[in-house]
Amino acid sequence: MSVDSHLLNIIKVISNVTDAFTTALFLADPKDESLTLQSYYSLSKNVIPRVQFGYGDGMVGWVAKNNKPIIANQFDRDTTTLQFYSADEDIKSFMAVPLPRGKGVLSVDSKNKYIFTEKSQKLLLGFADLIVHETEVSDLQAKERLYDRILNLHYQADRIGQQPRDFDDYLINILTLCLSFTRAEMGFVAFLSSPEPDAKYSLPALIGTIKSNLQRQQFSVEKGLVGWIFRKRNPLVLEKIGQEPRKSYLFTAEEPFKGFSAFLGIPCLLQDFIPGVMGFTSYSSCTWETEEIDALLSIGQRIILTKMSMKG
Numbered sequence: 001m002s003v004d005s006h007l008l009n010i011i012k013v014i015s016n017v018t019d020a021f022t023t024a025l026f027l028a029d030p031k032d033e034s035l036t037l038q039s040y041y042s043l044s045k046n047v048i049p050r051v052q053f054g055y056g057d058g059m060v061g062w063v064a065k066n067n068k069p070i071i072a073n074q075f076d077r078d079t080t081t082l083q084f085y086s087a088d089e090d091i092k093s094f095m096a097v098p099l100p101r102g103k104g105v106l107s108v109d110s111k112n113k114y115i116f117t118e119k120s121q122k123l124l125l126g127f128a129d130l131i132v133h134e135t136e137v138s139d140l141q142a143k144e145r146l147y148d149r150i151l152n153l154h155y156q157a158d159r160i161g162q163q164p165r166d167f168d169d170y171l172i173n174i175l176t177l178c179l180s181f182t183r184a185e186m187g188f189v190a191f192l193s194s195p196e197p198d199a200k201y202s203l204p205a206l207i208g209t210i211k212s213n214l215q216r217q218q219f220s221v222e223k224g225l226v227g228w229i230f231r232k233r234n235p236l237v238l239e240k241i242g243q244e245p246r247k248s249y250l251f252t253a254e255e256p257f258k259g260f261s262a263f264l265g266i267p268c269l270l271q272d273f274i275p276g277v278m279g280f281t282s283y284s285s286c287t288w289e290t291e292e293i294d295a296l297l298s299i300g301q302r303i304i305l306t307k308m309s310m311k312g
Helices: 003-018 058-066 118-162 167-182 212-216 224-232 290-311
Strands: 022-029 034-042 052-054 070-072 093-098 104-110 186-194 200-207 236-238 262-270 273-282
Touching: 003 022, 003 034, 003 104, 003 118, 022 058, 034 058, 034 104, 052 058, 058 070, 058 093, 058 104, 070 118, 093 118, 104 118, 118 167, 118 290, 167 186, 167 200, 167 273, 167 290, 186 224, 200 212, 200 224, 224 236, 224 262, 224 273, 262 290, 273 290
Parallel strands: none
Antiparallel strands: 022 034, 022 104, 034 052, 070 093, 093 104, 186 200, 186 273, 236 262, 262 273
């Protein structure tokens, strides 16, 4: 069972126990002080799924900002002021409690007056503890799975490096491994082919739907996303670019394929010198953890060291 399904089951239990019209779980993002409706169970058709609003906005936002519970047994406002209804529902009572460690807010409301008591509040606080425990266990399990994937990446990279072959074969195999690791659809490796001041690079390895004729071209480091990585010597992570049918501008403005939704560019660094770049693109949105990017940076360095050893 997924964590979202498990949370929804807990939310349903809370609704039954408290006789709520709507039970809603909001998770917090402390970086921008925002709340997102993560899960809810309601008799209303006017709850706004995945709605986001800031700390201090509405009664839920007040709870998050002040880290204090609230009970309003004579709720006489338009329900839309709660920030998660699109129309008034004639709510008569409302209660919300903060999740432990600033994780978010748990709220219930009712069309009956005086339904929520201090005992109800203690009960809701107990459910808040349970929810945070479940989310933290799920986060820990996700981290364990991530570290297993990273260990396997390095293990498979070691195996590829131990197999005797020329560098071109090695490059395709290591790129295939990294493409699978990133869950992207297309991958490439770029190497500098001429020095400054008019530095250019070529594409010795391409996998996926990228046009193969790109391998016969050279590109300037002054253009495109890949050029930016060569110049800045930093990873470039674009997880949600959009779906409009525009050109991608990975390498040049005249590329033969349409735009993508996500891009991950990894510099292949050797001390302060960046002779290469690995790139991964996808037509669907992707997310990459910091640990995944660090692992790919290590693989990028391994590629350069292997190139030096195989090329003499």
